[in-house]
Each structure stands twice: as C-alpha cells, then as structure tokens.
Amino acid sequence: MVVLGLISLFMGYQASQIQLSYDFAKVLPDDDPVYIEYENFKKMFGEDGNVMVIGFQDKNLFELNKFNDWYTLSNDIKNIQGVKELMSIAKLYTIRRNDSLSKFDFIQIVNHPLRSQQELDSIKTVITSLPFYEGLVYNKNTGANLMAITFTKKDLNSKHRIEMVHQIKALTDVFEKKYNLKLHYSGMPYIRTAFMEKISGEMGLFLGLAVLVMSFILWVFFRSFSAVFFSIIVVAIGVVWSLGTIHLFGYRITVLSGLVAPLIMVIGIPNCVFLINKYHSEFSAHGNKMKALTRMIKTIGVSLFLANITTAIGFGVLYFTNSIMLVEFGVVAAINVMATYAITLILIPIILSFLPVPSVKQTKHLEGKRINKILTSIDYLVLNKRSTI
Template identity: 40%
Template sequence: MWRKLGQFIVKHRLPLLILLALLTAGMGYLANKVELSYEFARAIPTDNPKYKAYQEFRKKFGEDGNLLVIGFQTDSLSNASFWNDFTATSKTVRRIPGVEDILSVATAVNLVKSTEDERLLSIPLFRDTLLSQQKIDSSFALLGTLPFYKGLMGIRINKQVLASKKREKVVNDITNIMGDFGKRHQVEIHQSGLPHIRTILAVRIANEMKWFLIASFVLSALILLLFFRSLSAMWLSLSVVVIGVIWSLGVMQMFGYKISLLTALIPPLVVVIGIPNCIYFLNKFHTSYNETGDKKQALVLMVEKMGIVTLFCNLTAAIGFAVFALT
C-alpha cells in the first residue's frame, strides 16, 4: 500500500502540489481569523462540587466580569485643582468607545427618602461643572458619611467589546489616561478587575506564543543545518513545518476554538514534532538515492519504508496527548 501511495504521489506530484497550495491558502485565511480567548481556562472538571457551586452562584447572582476598578490614595482629593482635574479625567475616560458607565467619587449619589411617596431619591453629591473650594468642602463633608466611594473608581466596559480584540485598546486607553493623571499629581494608580487581568493574560499568551514559535523555528533550523549541512534541506523542512502550523491554526478556527493558555502550545508542538519527521524522510531519501541513483525511485522507497514508521510515531504522540483528556 505504501509503495502504491509513493508511486501515486510521484506520478501526480504537480496536481497534488497545486491542491496543497490551494488548501493551505484557505487554511491560511482561516488561521488569520483565529482569535485569542479572554476567558480563564477551566482547570477543574465540570462535575466537581466546587465548580457546580460556582455555576449555581453565577446563575443566581450573575457575573460582573466587565468592571475595571481603579484606586489611588491621596490627601488632596478635596483640593479644587485636583478635584476638577479628576472629574475632567473621569469624563475623558467615559468618552472612550466601549465604556458604558463610571462609578466613582465624582459621580457619587446620596439616597434620600422622599417625604411624598416614601421612595428613595438619588441626589448627586457633586454638580457636573467646575466647583469652588467651598462647594467641594461641603460635598466632601457629606461624602465622609458614605465610605463606599472612598478612593475607588469603577469603570463598566461593554461585554461585547470585552469579548473582542477591541478590549486591548479600551483597557490600554484607560490605563494611559489614568497614568497621565497620576503623573500630573504624583499619585500611584492601581488597577484591578477581570477586564484588566484577562487582558494582561491574553497579551502575555500572544507574546509567549510568538516567541516560542520563533525559538522553535530557529532551533529546528540549526538542528537541520547540523544534520544535513544543506540550506535546501533546511528550507524544505521548514516549509513543511510552516504548512503544518498554518493548518493547525486553520483547523482551530474551523472548529470554533480560540487561542488559550493551552492551545497556544499547539504551533510550537507542530514544529518540534514535524522536524523529526522531516529528518526521517530526508535521511531515507538520501540513503535510497545513494543506492538507486534515481530520484523518483528514491522518493517511492522513502514513502514505502518511512510512511508506516512516521505514522505510528505520530500516532503514539497523539495518544500520549489524548491521555490529558482523561485526567
């Protein structure tokens, strides 16, 4: 069977190469659309009691995963110049596309009971304008009885934005604006919340995937040069591995998977698994060519002898990784 397969490949090599190029181009289009996952990877089984309790909690109370919290500590908050700059900065952050609302000292409200219909009325503590020092002091006297607002700013970001690539720009814009505010007044700005944490993790995963992929390519190229001492053999093997990486990302997009902490390891794994296969085939081709002196016959012998070997080698590796699905 493997001999017939090798003869078929050699005989129809041009149509097969054209078909491979077209399919790779299609996979490349899909791979270009693969997205980063901004969710935390599930680390425990779905039947775990703690996981079930967490899901029940989310079902009952919901999940407020779109709140970015900013905090700072200062004794100058009630100073007129500091306060007016803080409110202006809050308005600038509010105008960022994707920001839905801001909860902070500047937008603080006091709940007052209505004497007419016994409802609670929300009365803003600070008017939306430049305030004098006297107005600020009187409002802060009332704010002192509302410790909920002390030193914090909560920024609610649109959930659709957080689930897309736009989240990085939104979070970075907020970070830059608040960072400039902190520099102007020599205060240290602290950020937290799921949008901030998940964005940092997503960017870190993307950077690590890029560097791991580059490192695996460079190391593989050096190994190929060391073994074959031929640039043509090195570039041929690397081209095969590149096609494998493109197909792996394209298949991820085809089946609706995103790049997460675990799936980011697939491209480097394809490189380090694919390079030994290329070495096996090239080594067998050179051995067969030295014996026969015919390139076509050497290619057929290469497929015949090494096809079953590489199949079972890769099958063994696949079974090893599949074991993780059972743990």
C-alpha cells in the first residue's frame, strides 16, 4: 500500500504537469508517399497553416468612423504579442520607385486615422487603383472584406495561441457589435484552437460520464456504497498513472491520447466487478472471508491477466505503425492497461480484507432471477441447440 501510494503521488505530480499538444496533428509516417508529396508541396509553395482569416460583408466600409475603427482594430490586433503580420484593407501597401537607390519602396497607404471623408475618398481611389488587392483583400461588387493575420511559429505551437485567438476575438466582437455586422473566422490557428478547446472539454466530459455510468452499473449489481466507492478510487489511481505516463514519456495530450483516461476507466471497472463478484460468490458458499479472498485472487486473477494482456498487446501493436499519434497512444494504453490490472489485483483484495464481511443485501445480486433466467436460457441454447445456432 505504501509503495503504491508513493508511486501514485509521483504519477499524480507528473499528471499535473501534462500539457495539450498545440502542434499540427501528424498522423502519417515520414516515409508515407502522401506525406512525402505533401512535404515537397510545402517546399515548393510554402504553407498557410499560420494564417487566421477574419471576413465580413459590408459595402459601406468606406465611411469615416467605420473605416477608422477598422484601422484601429487592425493596429490593436497587430500589437498583440505573438502576431507577426496583418493585412486588411486598412493596412495595405503600394510600391513606389526609388530612382536614387535604384529600388522599389513599400509604402503603407494608411498610416494614421483619417480626418475627413474627403481624405478617405482619396484613399479609396488609391486602393481601388491597385488591382492586386481586388478579390484578395476586398470585393468591390459584394462588399466582402478580409483580414489575414499571421503568427510567430513559437507562439503558434504553444498554449499562448489560445490566448491570442481569444484576444483577437474580444477585439473584433466590439467592432462587430458596434456596427451590427457578422464577422466570420477561419484559418488553421483558429480551427486548431477551437479543436483543442473541444478536446480538453470533451476529455473531462467523457471521463465524468464514464465515472457516472460505471458507478450506476456497480450500484445496480452490488447495492453497496463501499463497492462503488473503492472500485472508482482504484480505477482513478489507474487513470492518474495513465496521465502521468503521458508526461513521463515526454508526450502531450492529443486527440487520441486524450481517450486513454476514459479507456482505462472502462477497462478497469470490469476488473473490479469480476473480483468483487467472485469474492461474494465464494463467501456465500462457505462464509470464510480469507478463503474467499484467496480463491478470488487465484481464479479471477489468472483470467483477468489473460484478458488484460491480450488487450494490452492489441494496443501495443500500434507501436509498429510508424505514426507518431498512434505510437504514443498505443504505448501509453498498453502500459497502463497492465498497470491498472496490477493496481486492481493488489488493492481490491487489501480493501476487501479491511471491510466487514458482505451482508445478505450485498450478495443478493448472485440470486437475481432475471439475470439467472437469461444465463440459464443461453446455457440451454448453447448445449441443446448447437446445430440451429
């Protein structure tokens, strides 16, 4: 118990340090032809995975107050830490020939809030005279306008990306509400942020639902608070170990590894059910507590080992897929399936040895008429209707 407690404390500390993966999910192995073709494409044409796009439709953007607010919004977003560059209709550049230096200079068209509608009209004339931006940043026929934001690679692949996207969203919400517009958001940084927030939320949701469902099933079968409580505690230790293993191996939470915790919960609870059920069955037969615990370990322990080792091998096979996400998921799942088995086989007998002997109410599930009737029917069909089946 002491050793398991110390290991669990260590794993709990490791689990507290775990982080979400903010990198682009890499599913294909490095030698996959499709992945190689994708890498060659990026070398030739580059990638736009760091661009967040904000768009809206408004044919009246070239009104003084509205345009100045869009210009101010563009500057405010550009000043957010981690934002590399920004392009919008209020932050465009034109090219001027520098004869003295024999080069072209890039001149920002708007570099201060405009003072009059006449000044804005002249700026509009300059912008519309540059066909390069037509259809790229704005559409004069539909009134569609676009803002493109790029991020530094360091901030893009870190937790700070979520904070940046939230800051941008907070600023644009003010503009959207003030002018009663509908702003649309897209781009990989925005999509990946929403995706990771959903993963972190659903991880807790799935784990919570697993606990509730398993607790209900345990209560229906055993009608015992202690059986439910200690089974959940034992499996929760396995969940902590699984999260600790992820950090211990230098991994991060991905869309797949986020399923390890609910998976361990679902696999670990049946281990507890089999052990407790066998203990109740043996105790009901002869009334000797220690004898019931001994037989429980000898009989169910071996069966559970075979069931868990085959499950672990199934997950372990993913190690040979050469896909980083599948390898990480397979390694963590395989190790912790067996770790949860060991935790269950050690703690459940120890806990049961300290608890009072099961009451008649707690062992009543062994005489359940409905379950026994179903099992008897299946037994009859298997033994007497083999040809028909």
